[in-house]
Amino acid sequence: MKFVSTLSEADQADLTAVYRSGPSHRQRQRAQAVLLSAQGYTLDQLSQIVQTDFRRSCKQTFADRANRLSQIVQTDAATISRWLDQWKEHGLPGLSDAPKSGRPRKIDAVVEAHLRDVLQNPTPNLKAALEDALEKKGSK
Incomplete structure (x- = not known):
């Protein structure tokens, strides 16, 4: 099972800052997935979670958090798995979008x-x- 191991305080602070006020919705969503993975959420659970209040979720037990998921996102487990790989390999810059091709x-x-x-x-x-x-x- 793929997950992010325990985050350092600096990584958690950086990810929380991106989650709260990152430059793009996709980057905020990826930061949220990494934070929740470090809390013990599985890929299947992460593929259903969206913008849950992170501060509130930190104070709840694992079962409470799983039961109180309020919104659903259309992101599959393979996508979240790729985000976690990007985090492990590149850290915070890995959560940004790659340059787009074009003319x-x-x-x-x-x-x-x-x-x-x-x-x-x-x-x-x-x-x-x-x-x-x-x-x-x-x-x-």
């Missing part, structure tokens, strides 16, 4: 910085400024 950028960071500068200080001839930026890139 490659058409301009690099240098050209983007130049364009931002041009747009912050517009010139009467925007076309000339854009052509200048493209020349810096090396293509027209």
Whole structure:
């Protein structure tokens, strides 16, 4: 059975901070799963738990917590298992979303910085400024 072993006080504090005010819903949900796994919840139980009040759940017995689960999430045990693996392997950064794929950028960071500068200080001839930026890139 997969679970997270006892958390250090620092890890618990970091995870609790992410759970309470993390930058994305998915990251908060993953932090919650790691915290509850450390409390002894199984993968099947974790796949049903969502946003239960963590402070209240810490004061309850295992049976009370299991009986008082208030909301259900559509997340299967395999997904939670992957979250726990990410936590064990990478710690807190492992709970963040991976970079998404997409169309490659058409301009690099240098050209983007130049364009931002041009747009912050517009010139009467925007076309000339854009052509200048493209020349810096090396293509027209």
